[in-house]
Amino acid sequence: MINSKYDWQFHEVNDTTQVDQLAKDAGIDPFIATMLVQRGVKTADEAETFMNPTVSSFHDPFLMHDMKKGVDRISQAVESGEHITVYGDYDADGITSTTIMYETLSDLGADVDYYIPNRFSEGYGPNVAAFQSIIDKGTSLIVTVDNGVAGNDAIAAANQLKCDVVVTDHHSLPEVLPDAFAIIHPRVKDADGNAYPFGDLCGAGVAFKVAQALMDDVPSDLLDIAAIGTVADIVSLRDENRAIVKFGVQAIKNSQRPGLIALIKEAGIDLSKFDEQDIGFGIAPRLNSLGRIKDATVGVELLSTFDEDRASELAKFANQQNDLRKSLVDQFYSEAVASVESSGDIKNRSTLVVVGENWHQGVLGIVASRLVDKYQRPTLVMTGADGSDEVKGSGRSVDSFDLFQAIDPIRSQTVGFGGHHSAVGLTIKQDKIGVLKDQLEAAAKQQHLDLSVKPQLEISAVLPVSKATTDLCDQLKALAPFGQDNPKPIFKLKYDRLSDIKTLGKTKDHLKFSLVAGQNRLTAIAFGKGEFASELEQGASQLEVVGEVGENTWNNHTTVQLMVDDMREALPPVVDRRTRQLHQQMFANSGTYVFFHEKVRDQLKHYLSAESQAVMYDQNELKTLDQGKVYIVDCPDSTADLVKVLGVIHPQTTILYLYKKQLVSKIGMPDRHSYAKLFRFIKEHANINIATQLKQISEHLHLSARTIIFMVQVFLELDFITIQDRIINLNPNYAARDLKSAPSYHLREEQLLTEKKLLVSDTHEFVQFVKDSLGV
The missing domain is CATH 1.10.10 (Arc Repressor Mutant, subunit A)
Known part of the structure; x- marks a missing residue:
């Protein structure tokens, strides 16, 4: 049985008149109009702004909190020749933020340098020792980028040393803001309670707005760098961020930056077809790898240098670091999976804690993410080091579990701890690993963590194979750039049969097949699904497939292909799952669960998700069950009661458990x-x-x-x-x-x-009886 990884949610537009009106007013294809309405775009003006942002899409930077105050202080420092240090961060957003601010101040003639803390020895954000060292070297103004809003202690220390700090940041606001000279942040409200019109800028976006304010114009020469930071930090691609990325992608295609050109070459990216996905999967990982493996400082030099030889050298280095990062992730992930499988924790625990030895700390978060993807449960990946009694690591979570709140009760027993709902960083003593594991399991119970709940996948439409054409791909490009809050449309494909089923990869992990409908054929690639090849070849499954339609160019020949996001075996109208035992997993899927005995319902209804309902067989709600799935949970005392139920419901699928603990016939x-x-x-x-x-x-x-x-x-x-x-x-x-x-x-x-008719009969006889009763 091929089960879906996600809970498919079809995003249907019920008001077709709205779509027709938008298509008419905007002069666009109704298909694209449907996609826009799904994204909340309702008018022709909104559609134009969404698809074709202009310079007017950029808000006035001085609407941001403390912008004027901060820009005035920076301008004063430039004019008076004060030494300024740009204090950045070690990820791609931090590197690009630093580059933007450093280049802007350099162009203004400032005496400026930059400092990026080391992930391993200094950690994220301002620290007192680093600020002390910077100030000792003559800095009188520190401008933070992509950090600082939570740097209270370091900023207080800077103030004592007579050094002003201008914070530019976008991260979550603490309860108490630091006593900085200025805090330029899109979510900080002014005295009148007003915030910047768009709060979802990344660090590079905020730095870009500071540059706009300093230059008194949109700094078009920085759009390429701002776009990289915006895509890399996975912020909302709506409003101002759409303009940054849309213009930035075009700027990268025409970039004269030797470092960026060299990095694109090392990544094997076709610049003529460059889009936001090349940033997310090509450029950003290579910049991130610098900080994950060693030192991110060279990333700023790579993006800002005009020395072609140095640019080529640094690009090769970034590529090597990325290759090393990938190999380390693969190695530690394999070891982690082996540890999980041998421990038996999958059967016994709702959360996972994996502890390795001498694993590289910079990639533990990635390993944790891959384990969450595989096991669908909150996971901490930690490592010990020779000669140390501490373990350090990173955690990642599922949507329904607050990992930060889970660990916070034992904060006093940690050496270091921080993070948020979905991701944490943690250092503890070796002898506290058991305490950590127990606390996570206790939190899983307190938060009612249900591992059977699947993450949701929004599907835009059902698409016949015949419609998956290059014309469709061209139309979809009008909705780009794709990313957070503007995902690439996912379609459920309508086809007649599968063909050309084969596995790909050295270990045959991946799956390739064709979806055929008449004379039309669409190639599909499903990563990580190679195990299902034999099942599909035997024709044992009616496969439902969802994915993203795109173009693939090979040997100068472009074809349309489907990148599969998920697939599942289609359920027939009636599913025989008669059982003598019930367990929680059987109530994981959303649907309506019908009961014949109140006692059984009361015992089991707490297993149901919020999207499901429990209904007694004689209630009026039965008449409304005309879609989705209906589960017949327990066995009625009379066959007539079941026939009555089946006679009034019209679901897509009826699954029958007909649970009965003890058979009267025995x-x-x-x-x-x-x-x-x-x-x-x-x-x-x-x-x-x-x-x-x-x-x-x-x-x-x-x-x-x-x-x-x-x-x-x-x-x-x-x-x-x-x-x-x-x-x-x-x-x-x-x-x-x-x-x-x-x-x-x-x-x-x-x-x-009843038992003779419903519980003892063979599957064929039973299913036919149910179908007859359902009228299907």
């Missing part, structure tokens, strides 16, 4: 001789205590305890006996009555017939 219906034996026994023995004497009676009469309990209930319903405080006596005024007239007797007959 006990059967007592014969008349058994009833007679028990009746004589009661007649001959007064004051029988059914609670204390049941075992003795069972042995004496050679009848099972459950059979005796059932017959006692029948006798009671027919007034043959009386029961008071569990004491049974013959009713002296009983009258002869037919056993079959007792409700329990009748129910037992119904249950026996």
Whole structure:
């Protein structure tokens, strides 16, 4: 069975008149109009701004908090010849932010240098020792980029040393802002409670706005660098960021920067087809690798140098660091997977803590991300070092689990700890690893972490293979640049059959196949899905496929292909999953769960997700079940009750568990001789205590305890006996009555017939019965 990794969410536009009106007013294809409406674009003016940003898309930089104050201080420092240090960060956003600010101040004639802290020895953000060293060397103004808003201690130290600090940052605001000379930040509000019109700038974006304010014009020569930082930091590609990246991609195509040209060459990128994905998958990883492996300072030199020989040398170095980063990630990931699989934690734990020995600290976050992707649970990857009693590492989480809040209760037992909902950094003593593991598991229970919940994948439309053309790809480019808040459209492909199924890669990890519809054929690539090749070749699966449509150029020949995001085996209208055991995983999928017994419903309904509902078989809600999945959970007492349910619902798929813990058919219906034996026994023995004497009676009469309990209930319903405080006596005024007239007797007959029809029948016979009842 091929199960989807994601919970597919189809983004349907119900108001087609809105789409038609937008297509007409904007003069665009209705298909693109649909994509725009899905993105919240409703008018022709909004569509024009979205697809074709202009210089007017850039907001007034002086609307940002402390912009004028900060720019005035920087200008004063330039004019008076003060030494300025740009204090950056070691990731791609930090490198590009530093480059933007350094080049801007250099162009203004400033006495300026830059400093990027070391990831391993100094960590992120301002630190007192670094600021002390910078100031000792003659700096009287520090301008932070992509950091600083949480650097209270270091900034306080700078103030004591008579050095002003202008913070330019975009990260989450602390409860107490630092006492900086100016804090230029798009989310800090002014005295009137107003913030900058667009709060999702990255560090490079904020630095770009400072440059705009200093230059009194949009610094077009910095758009290439700003675009790299914006894409690399995975910020929202709406509003001002769209303009930065749209213009920046074009600027990179025409870039005269020797370092950038050399880096693009080393990455093997075709500059004629350059787009934002080349930044995300080609340029950004190479810049990030500098800080992850060793020292990010050379990244600024790489982007800003005009020495072609030096640029080529640094680009080669960045490429080598990236290759080293990839090999280290692959090595540690393989070791981590082996550790997880051998530990048994997947079966026993909801969270993972993997501890290696002498692993490179700079790649642990990437390894953690890959483990989260594989196991779909919060993961910490840590490493010890020879001669140290500490382990350091990084954690990554799933959407439904706040990793920072999970660890925060044991903060006092850590050496160092920081982060947010989805990612943390952590240092602890070796002997605290067990405490950490236990705390994570306790937090998983407190936060009600449900590992069965899949991350959502939004699907734009169903696309016939015949429509997957180069024309479609050209139309989709109007929606670019793609990224956060503007994802590349994902389509569910409509096709007739699969062909040309094969595996790719040295270890055959990947899958390649063709989707065929009539004379049309679309090649699909599914990374990490090679294990399903044999199943597909045998035709054992009706495969549903979703992915991104794009162009692939090979030997100067361009074709359209599908990059598969997910796939799943299509469920038939009726699925036979009759069972004697229920577990939480069986209630993981969203849908409607129908119950015949309130006791069973009450025991299980807490397993259901917020998107699901529990319905009793006789409720009016059944009539509204005309789409999605319906699960028939427990077995009814009467086949007629099931037929009644199936007669009023019209779901896409009906899954039948028909759970029944103990089959009545294994006990059967007592014969008349058994009833007679028990009746004589009661007649001959007064004051029988059914609670204390049941075992003795069972042995004496050679009848099972459950059979005796059932017959006692029948006798009671027919007034043959009386029961008071569990004491049974013959009713002296009983009258002869037919056993079959007792409700329990009748129910037992119904249950026996129902079990024979619903639980004992083979799958083919059972599924056909359900289909007939559903009318499908």
